[in-house]
Amino acid sequence: MNKLNFNRVLFTALLIFFTGNLIAKENSWIRINQLGYQPNGSKVAVFVSKEQDSITHFELISVASKQVVFKTTAGQRFGAYGPFAMGYRLNFSAFKGKGKFYIKAGGVKSPEFRIDDDVYKGTADFCLQYMRQQRSGYNPFLKDSCHTHDGYTLYGAAAGLPDSTIIDASGGWHDASDYLQYSTTTANATFHLLAAYRDFKNVFADQYDWNGLKGKNNRADILDEAKWGLDWLVKMHPRKDWMFNQLADDRDHMSMRIPKEDAYYGRGFERPVYFINGEPQQRGKFLNNTKGTSSTAAKFSAAFSLASQLFKGTPQADLYATKSLSAYEYAFIKPGVTQTASVRSPYIYAEDNWVDDMELASAMLIAKDQTAADKAFQYALQEPVTPWLGKDTASHYQWYPFINLGHYELAKQLKDKRRDTIIQFYRKGIEGVWNKAKHNVFYRGVPFIWCSNNLTVSFAIQCLWYSNLTGSKEFDELAQANIDWLFGCNPWGTSMVYGLPEWGDTPVDPHSAFTHIKNYPINGGLVDGPVYTSIYKNLIGIQLNDPDEYAEFQSDLAVYHDDYGDYSTNEPTMDGTASLVYLLAAKEQEGLAPVKSTNGDRKLHSSINMSNINTKPGTPAAIPIYQMGAVVKSLNPAEPAVALVFTGDEYAEGLTTVEQILAREKVKAGFFFTGRFYRNPAFTKGIKALQKNNHYLGAHSNNHLLYNDWTNRNHLLVSYDSFHTDLKKNFQAMEDLGIDTRDSKLFIPPYEWWNDSVANWCDWNGLRLFSFTPGTYTNADYTWPEMGNSYQSNAALMNKLKDLAATPGKLNGNILLLHVGTDPRRKEKLYNELPAIIRLLRSKGHSIKRIDELIN
DSSP: OOHHHHHHHHHHHHHHHHHHHHHHHHTEEEEOOTTOBOTTSOOEEEEEESSOOOOOEEEEEETTTOOEEEEEEOOOEEOOBTTBSEEEEEEOTTOOOOEEEEEEETTEEOOOEEESTTTTTTHHHHHHHHHHHTBSEEETTTTEEEOTTOOEEESOGGGTOOTTOBOOOOOSBOOSSSOOEEHHHHHHHHHHHHHHHHHHGGGOOOOBOTTSSBSOOSSOHHHHHHHHHHHHHHHHSOSTTOOEEEESOGGGGGOOOOSOOOOOSSBTBOOEEEEOOSSOOEETTEEOOOOOSHHHHHHHHHHHHHHHHHTTTSHHHHHHHHHHHHHHHHHTSSOSOOOOOOSSSSOOOOOOOOHHHHHHHHHTTTTTOTHHHHHHHHHHHHOSSOTTTTOSOOOTTSSSSSSOHHHHHHHTTOOSHHHHHHHHHHHHHHHHHHHHHTTSTTOOOSOOOTTHHHHHHHHHHHHHHHHHHHOOOTTHHHHHHHHHHHBTOSTTOOBSBTTSSTTSOOOSSOSOHHHHHHOOOOTTOBBOOOEEHHHHTTOTTOOOSSOOTTGGGOOSSEEOOOSTTOTTTSOBOHHHHHHHHHHHHHHHHHTTSOOBOTTSOBOOOTTSOGGGSSOSTTSOOOEEEEETTEEEEEEOTTSOEEEEEEEESSOOTTHHHHHHHHHHHTOOOEEEEOHHHHHOGGGHHHHHHHHHTTOEEEEOOSSOOOOBOSSOTTSBSSOHHHHHHHHHHHHHHHHHTTOOGGGOOEEOOGGGOOOHHHHHHHHHTTOEEBOOOTTOOGGGGGOOGGGGGGOOOHHHHHHHHHHHHHSTTTTTTBEEEEESOOOTTOOSOGGGGHHHHHHHHHHTTOEEEOHHHHHO
């Protein structure tokens, strides 16, 4: 090849290379959570492309330094999804730094984002702006009143309330961009707001007065907002034998306007108020499928119950308590579901379930009536899993609320095996969604039905509650994927919350009269979210007003439009926003005071008082290192120390030898035995000697149970009930020997094998879970030659310990575990090497502490 031809070939190759790279860049995107990521949480961006080219790695780059701070492989390649041919989940959870960053992969650069504990700070309060703007009666955003003449009654004649009777029903919140008001959504929204304050009160500010105007009133703004809902619910349940389901109907939809006094109902400015009589109700040609009084009444009862607790000490508390009981009784008038009514169109809130509401209402009454727990559990058994979970579709608001709130409220209060049953209901629902989600790059398992964003929020909350109940972090990435979806990690790359974050791509043209007519912002409003394309194409009266800025991301799967004309995907809802307030408050709380473990995860077991870890005044506190909720090391740079721990179950031939060596060397150790060990008469003398010499005596389970699977650590092999029963037997065996178990709060799991759930169970029982320090090897002293490669001789174990000790500081804070007896097939016993082990530790400057002194 001559030089000219070579240059032509080279130029052509470079042209193809650079042109191909340009095409890849133009047809590829990196989607992120625009709010940012918390350092110790799940952190995943999504690379998607309309091309088939693969990527091998990605880089995380600091905005400040322009340097690559983290680089790793791209991981699994996912197939086609929506408008994209393929994608990758770019997981950078291992990076724990803070700052501002962007990601580069496949020639594509992501938007910039923050990693910090406070990325959710103020977001829950931000969304309360939308709730205030939705107020009916006096509206603080408009500084004007609306709908003050409501309303005239319908369907209450059988209860002594003739049609057209005038009652006071002003107040509450408008449901969405229309001005209807529903008791079912209001009660659910109110409960979420109250629960958010109860569970995360530290994140809420006091910047507004009760009326929604700027100014402090010594009460958190979220409580003011919840009370606005409560005051209206009181009006909708004015007597124990009266309850109303709905204010106004879809005649409201005849025009979009700023809220005022409406005259669409033939009664001046009055609007109809629909009585709950447990029967189907029809106006015009449409008939709903009401079968009873329970679903709405139970939601009333739950909201009032929680309000009576949170407003305790105020004049309203007794009223709310009374209303909670009368609403609960109203639910039994006719067990069944109450649906909303419609006149002009077929669209209603077609709720089909009610036992979940009864479970919640019953659970909220347990403090006053212990029999309510049995009732709640029976209701729980009737709907163990919210039906939409894991399904491809459902009718509009068919399974409302979109998660079973009663499961969480009930499980928190149960202490027996029923608690585990309830928790498994949550797990089954999560697994149903996960089985769909794991096959696509966005981990999307929520169906694209109307109000899909509401379902997304609710599912993320269910994952959060499951984690709270079990301590498990198994579904953390799935939960965070749903949160990330809401803030931009979705095919359209946009946030689904108006104005959040303020610097991001968020809705600007929602289906709202406030924005469309007056260009008023609707800060914090959660829009409905994407729907199946098949649904969108069959809805009545949808026509886009402007060119679709997301046209290249629409697909045969789903669509989303930031366009006033699309009421199916871009209309904000009051109840969805209230649920989002709870979720964002939970995320903000996570960032307030994270405690790091060995893998950077936030420790869930708050009963441990970090200020008391080191008991000597004037010395620096030790730093506990956690693994799956258990302490495995405790560092104190100012005082290098280790602890010796011994366990026993079947064998104890070395018990006397160990006790004598420790006495001679003046060392105190920890001894953790099973219940059957403590009960064995042959071991009693040795145990008494340990007790007399002030060694730490603790529990190791009664029957040496294997708590979780060896190959799948997240899979539990025991229930909480069996764990608790076994543990009680262990402690009883200790008490029978005269051991005061009030001083035995440390617990080492059988087989030294556990997971987050076991750690949480220990926490519930006032125990502190710990285990040996990984990489110390002495725990392998139970092996024998016939075990093949698993066998570790005394010489091998001692050499590994010496190698470990050779690195300065490597042993500091370590917990060394040995056994007081081993299988007879092991002829050499490591406990005979105790003098050498103690000399080695001391030669490296380590004091040998009793285990409770090291980690408490």
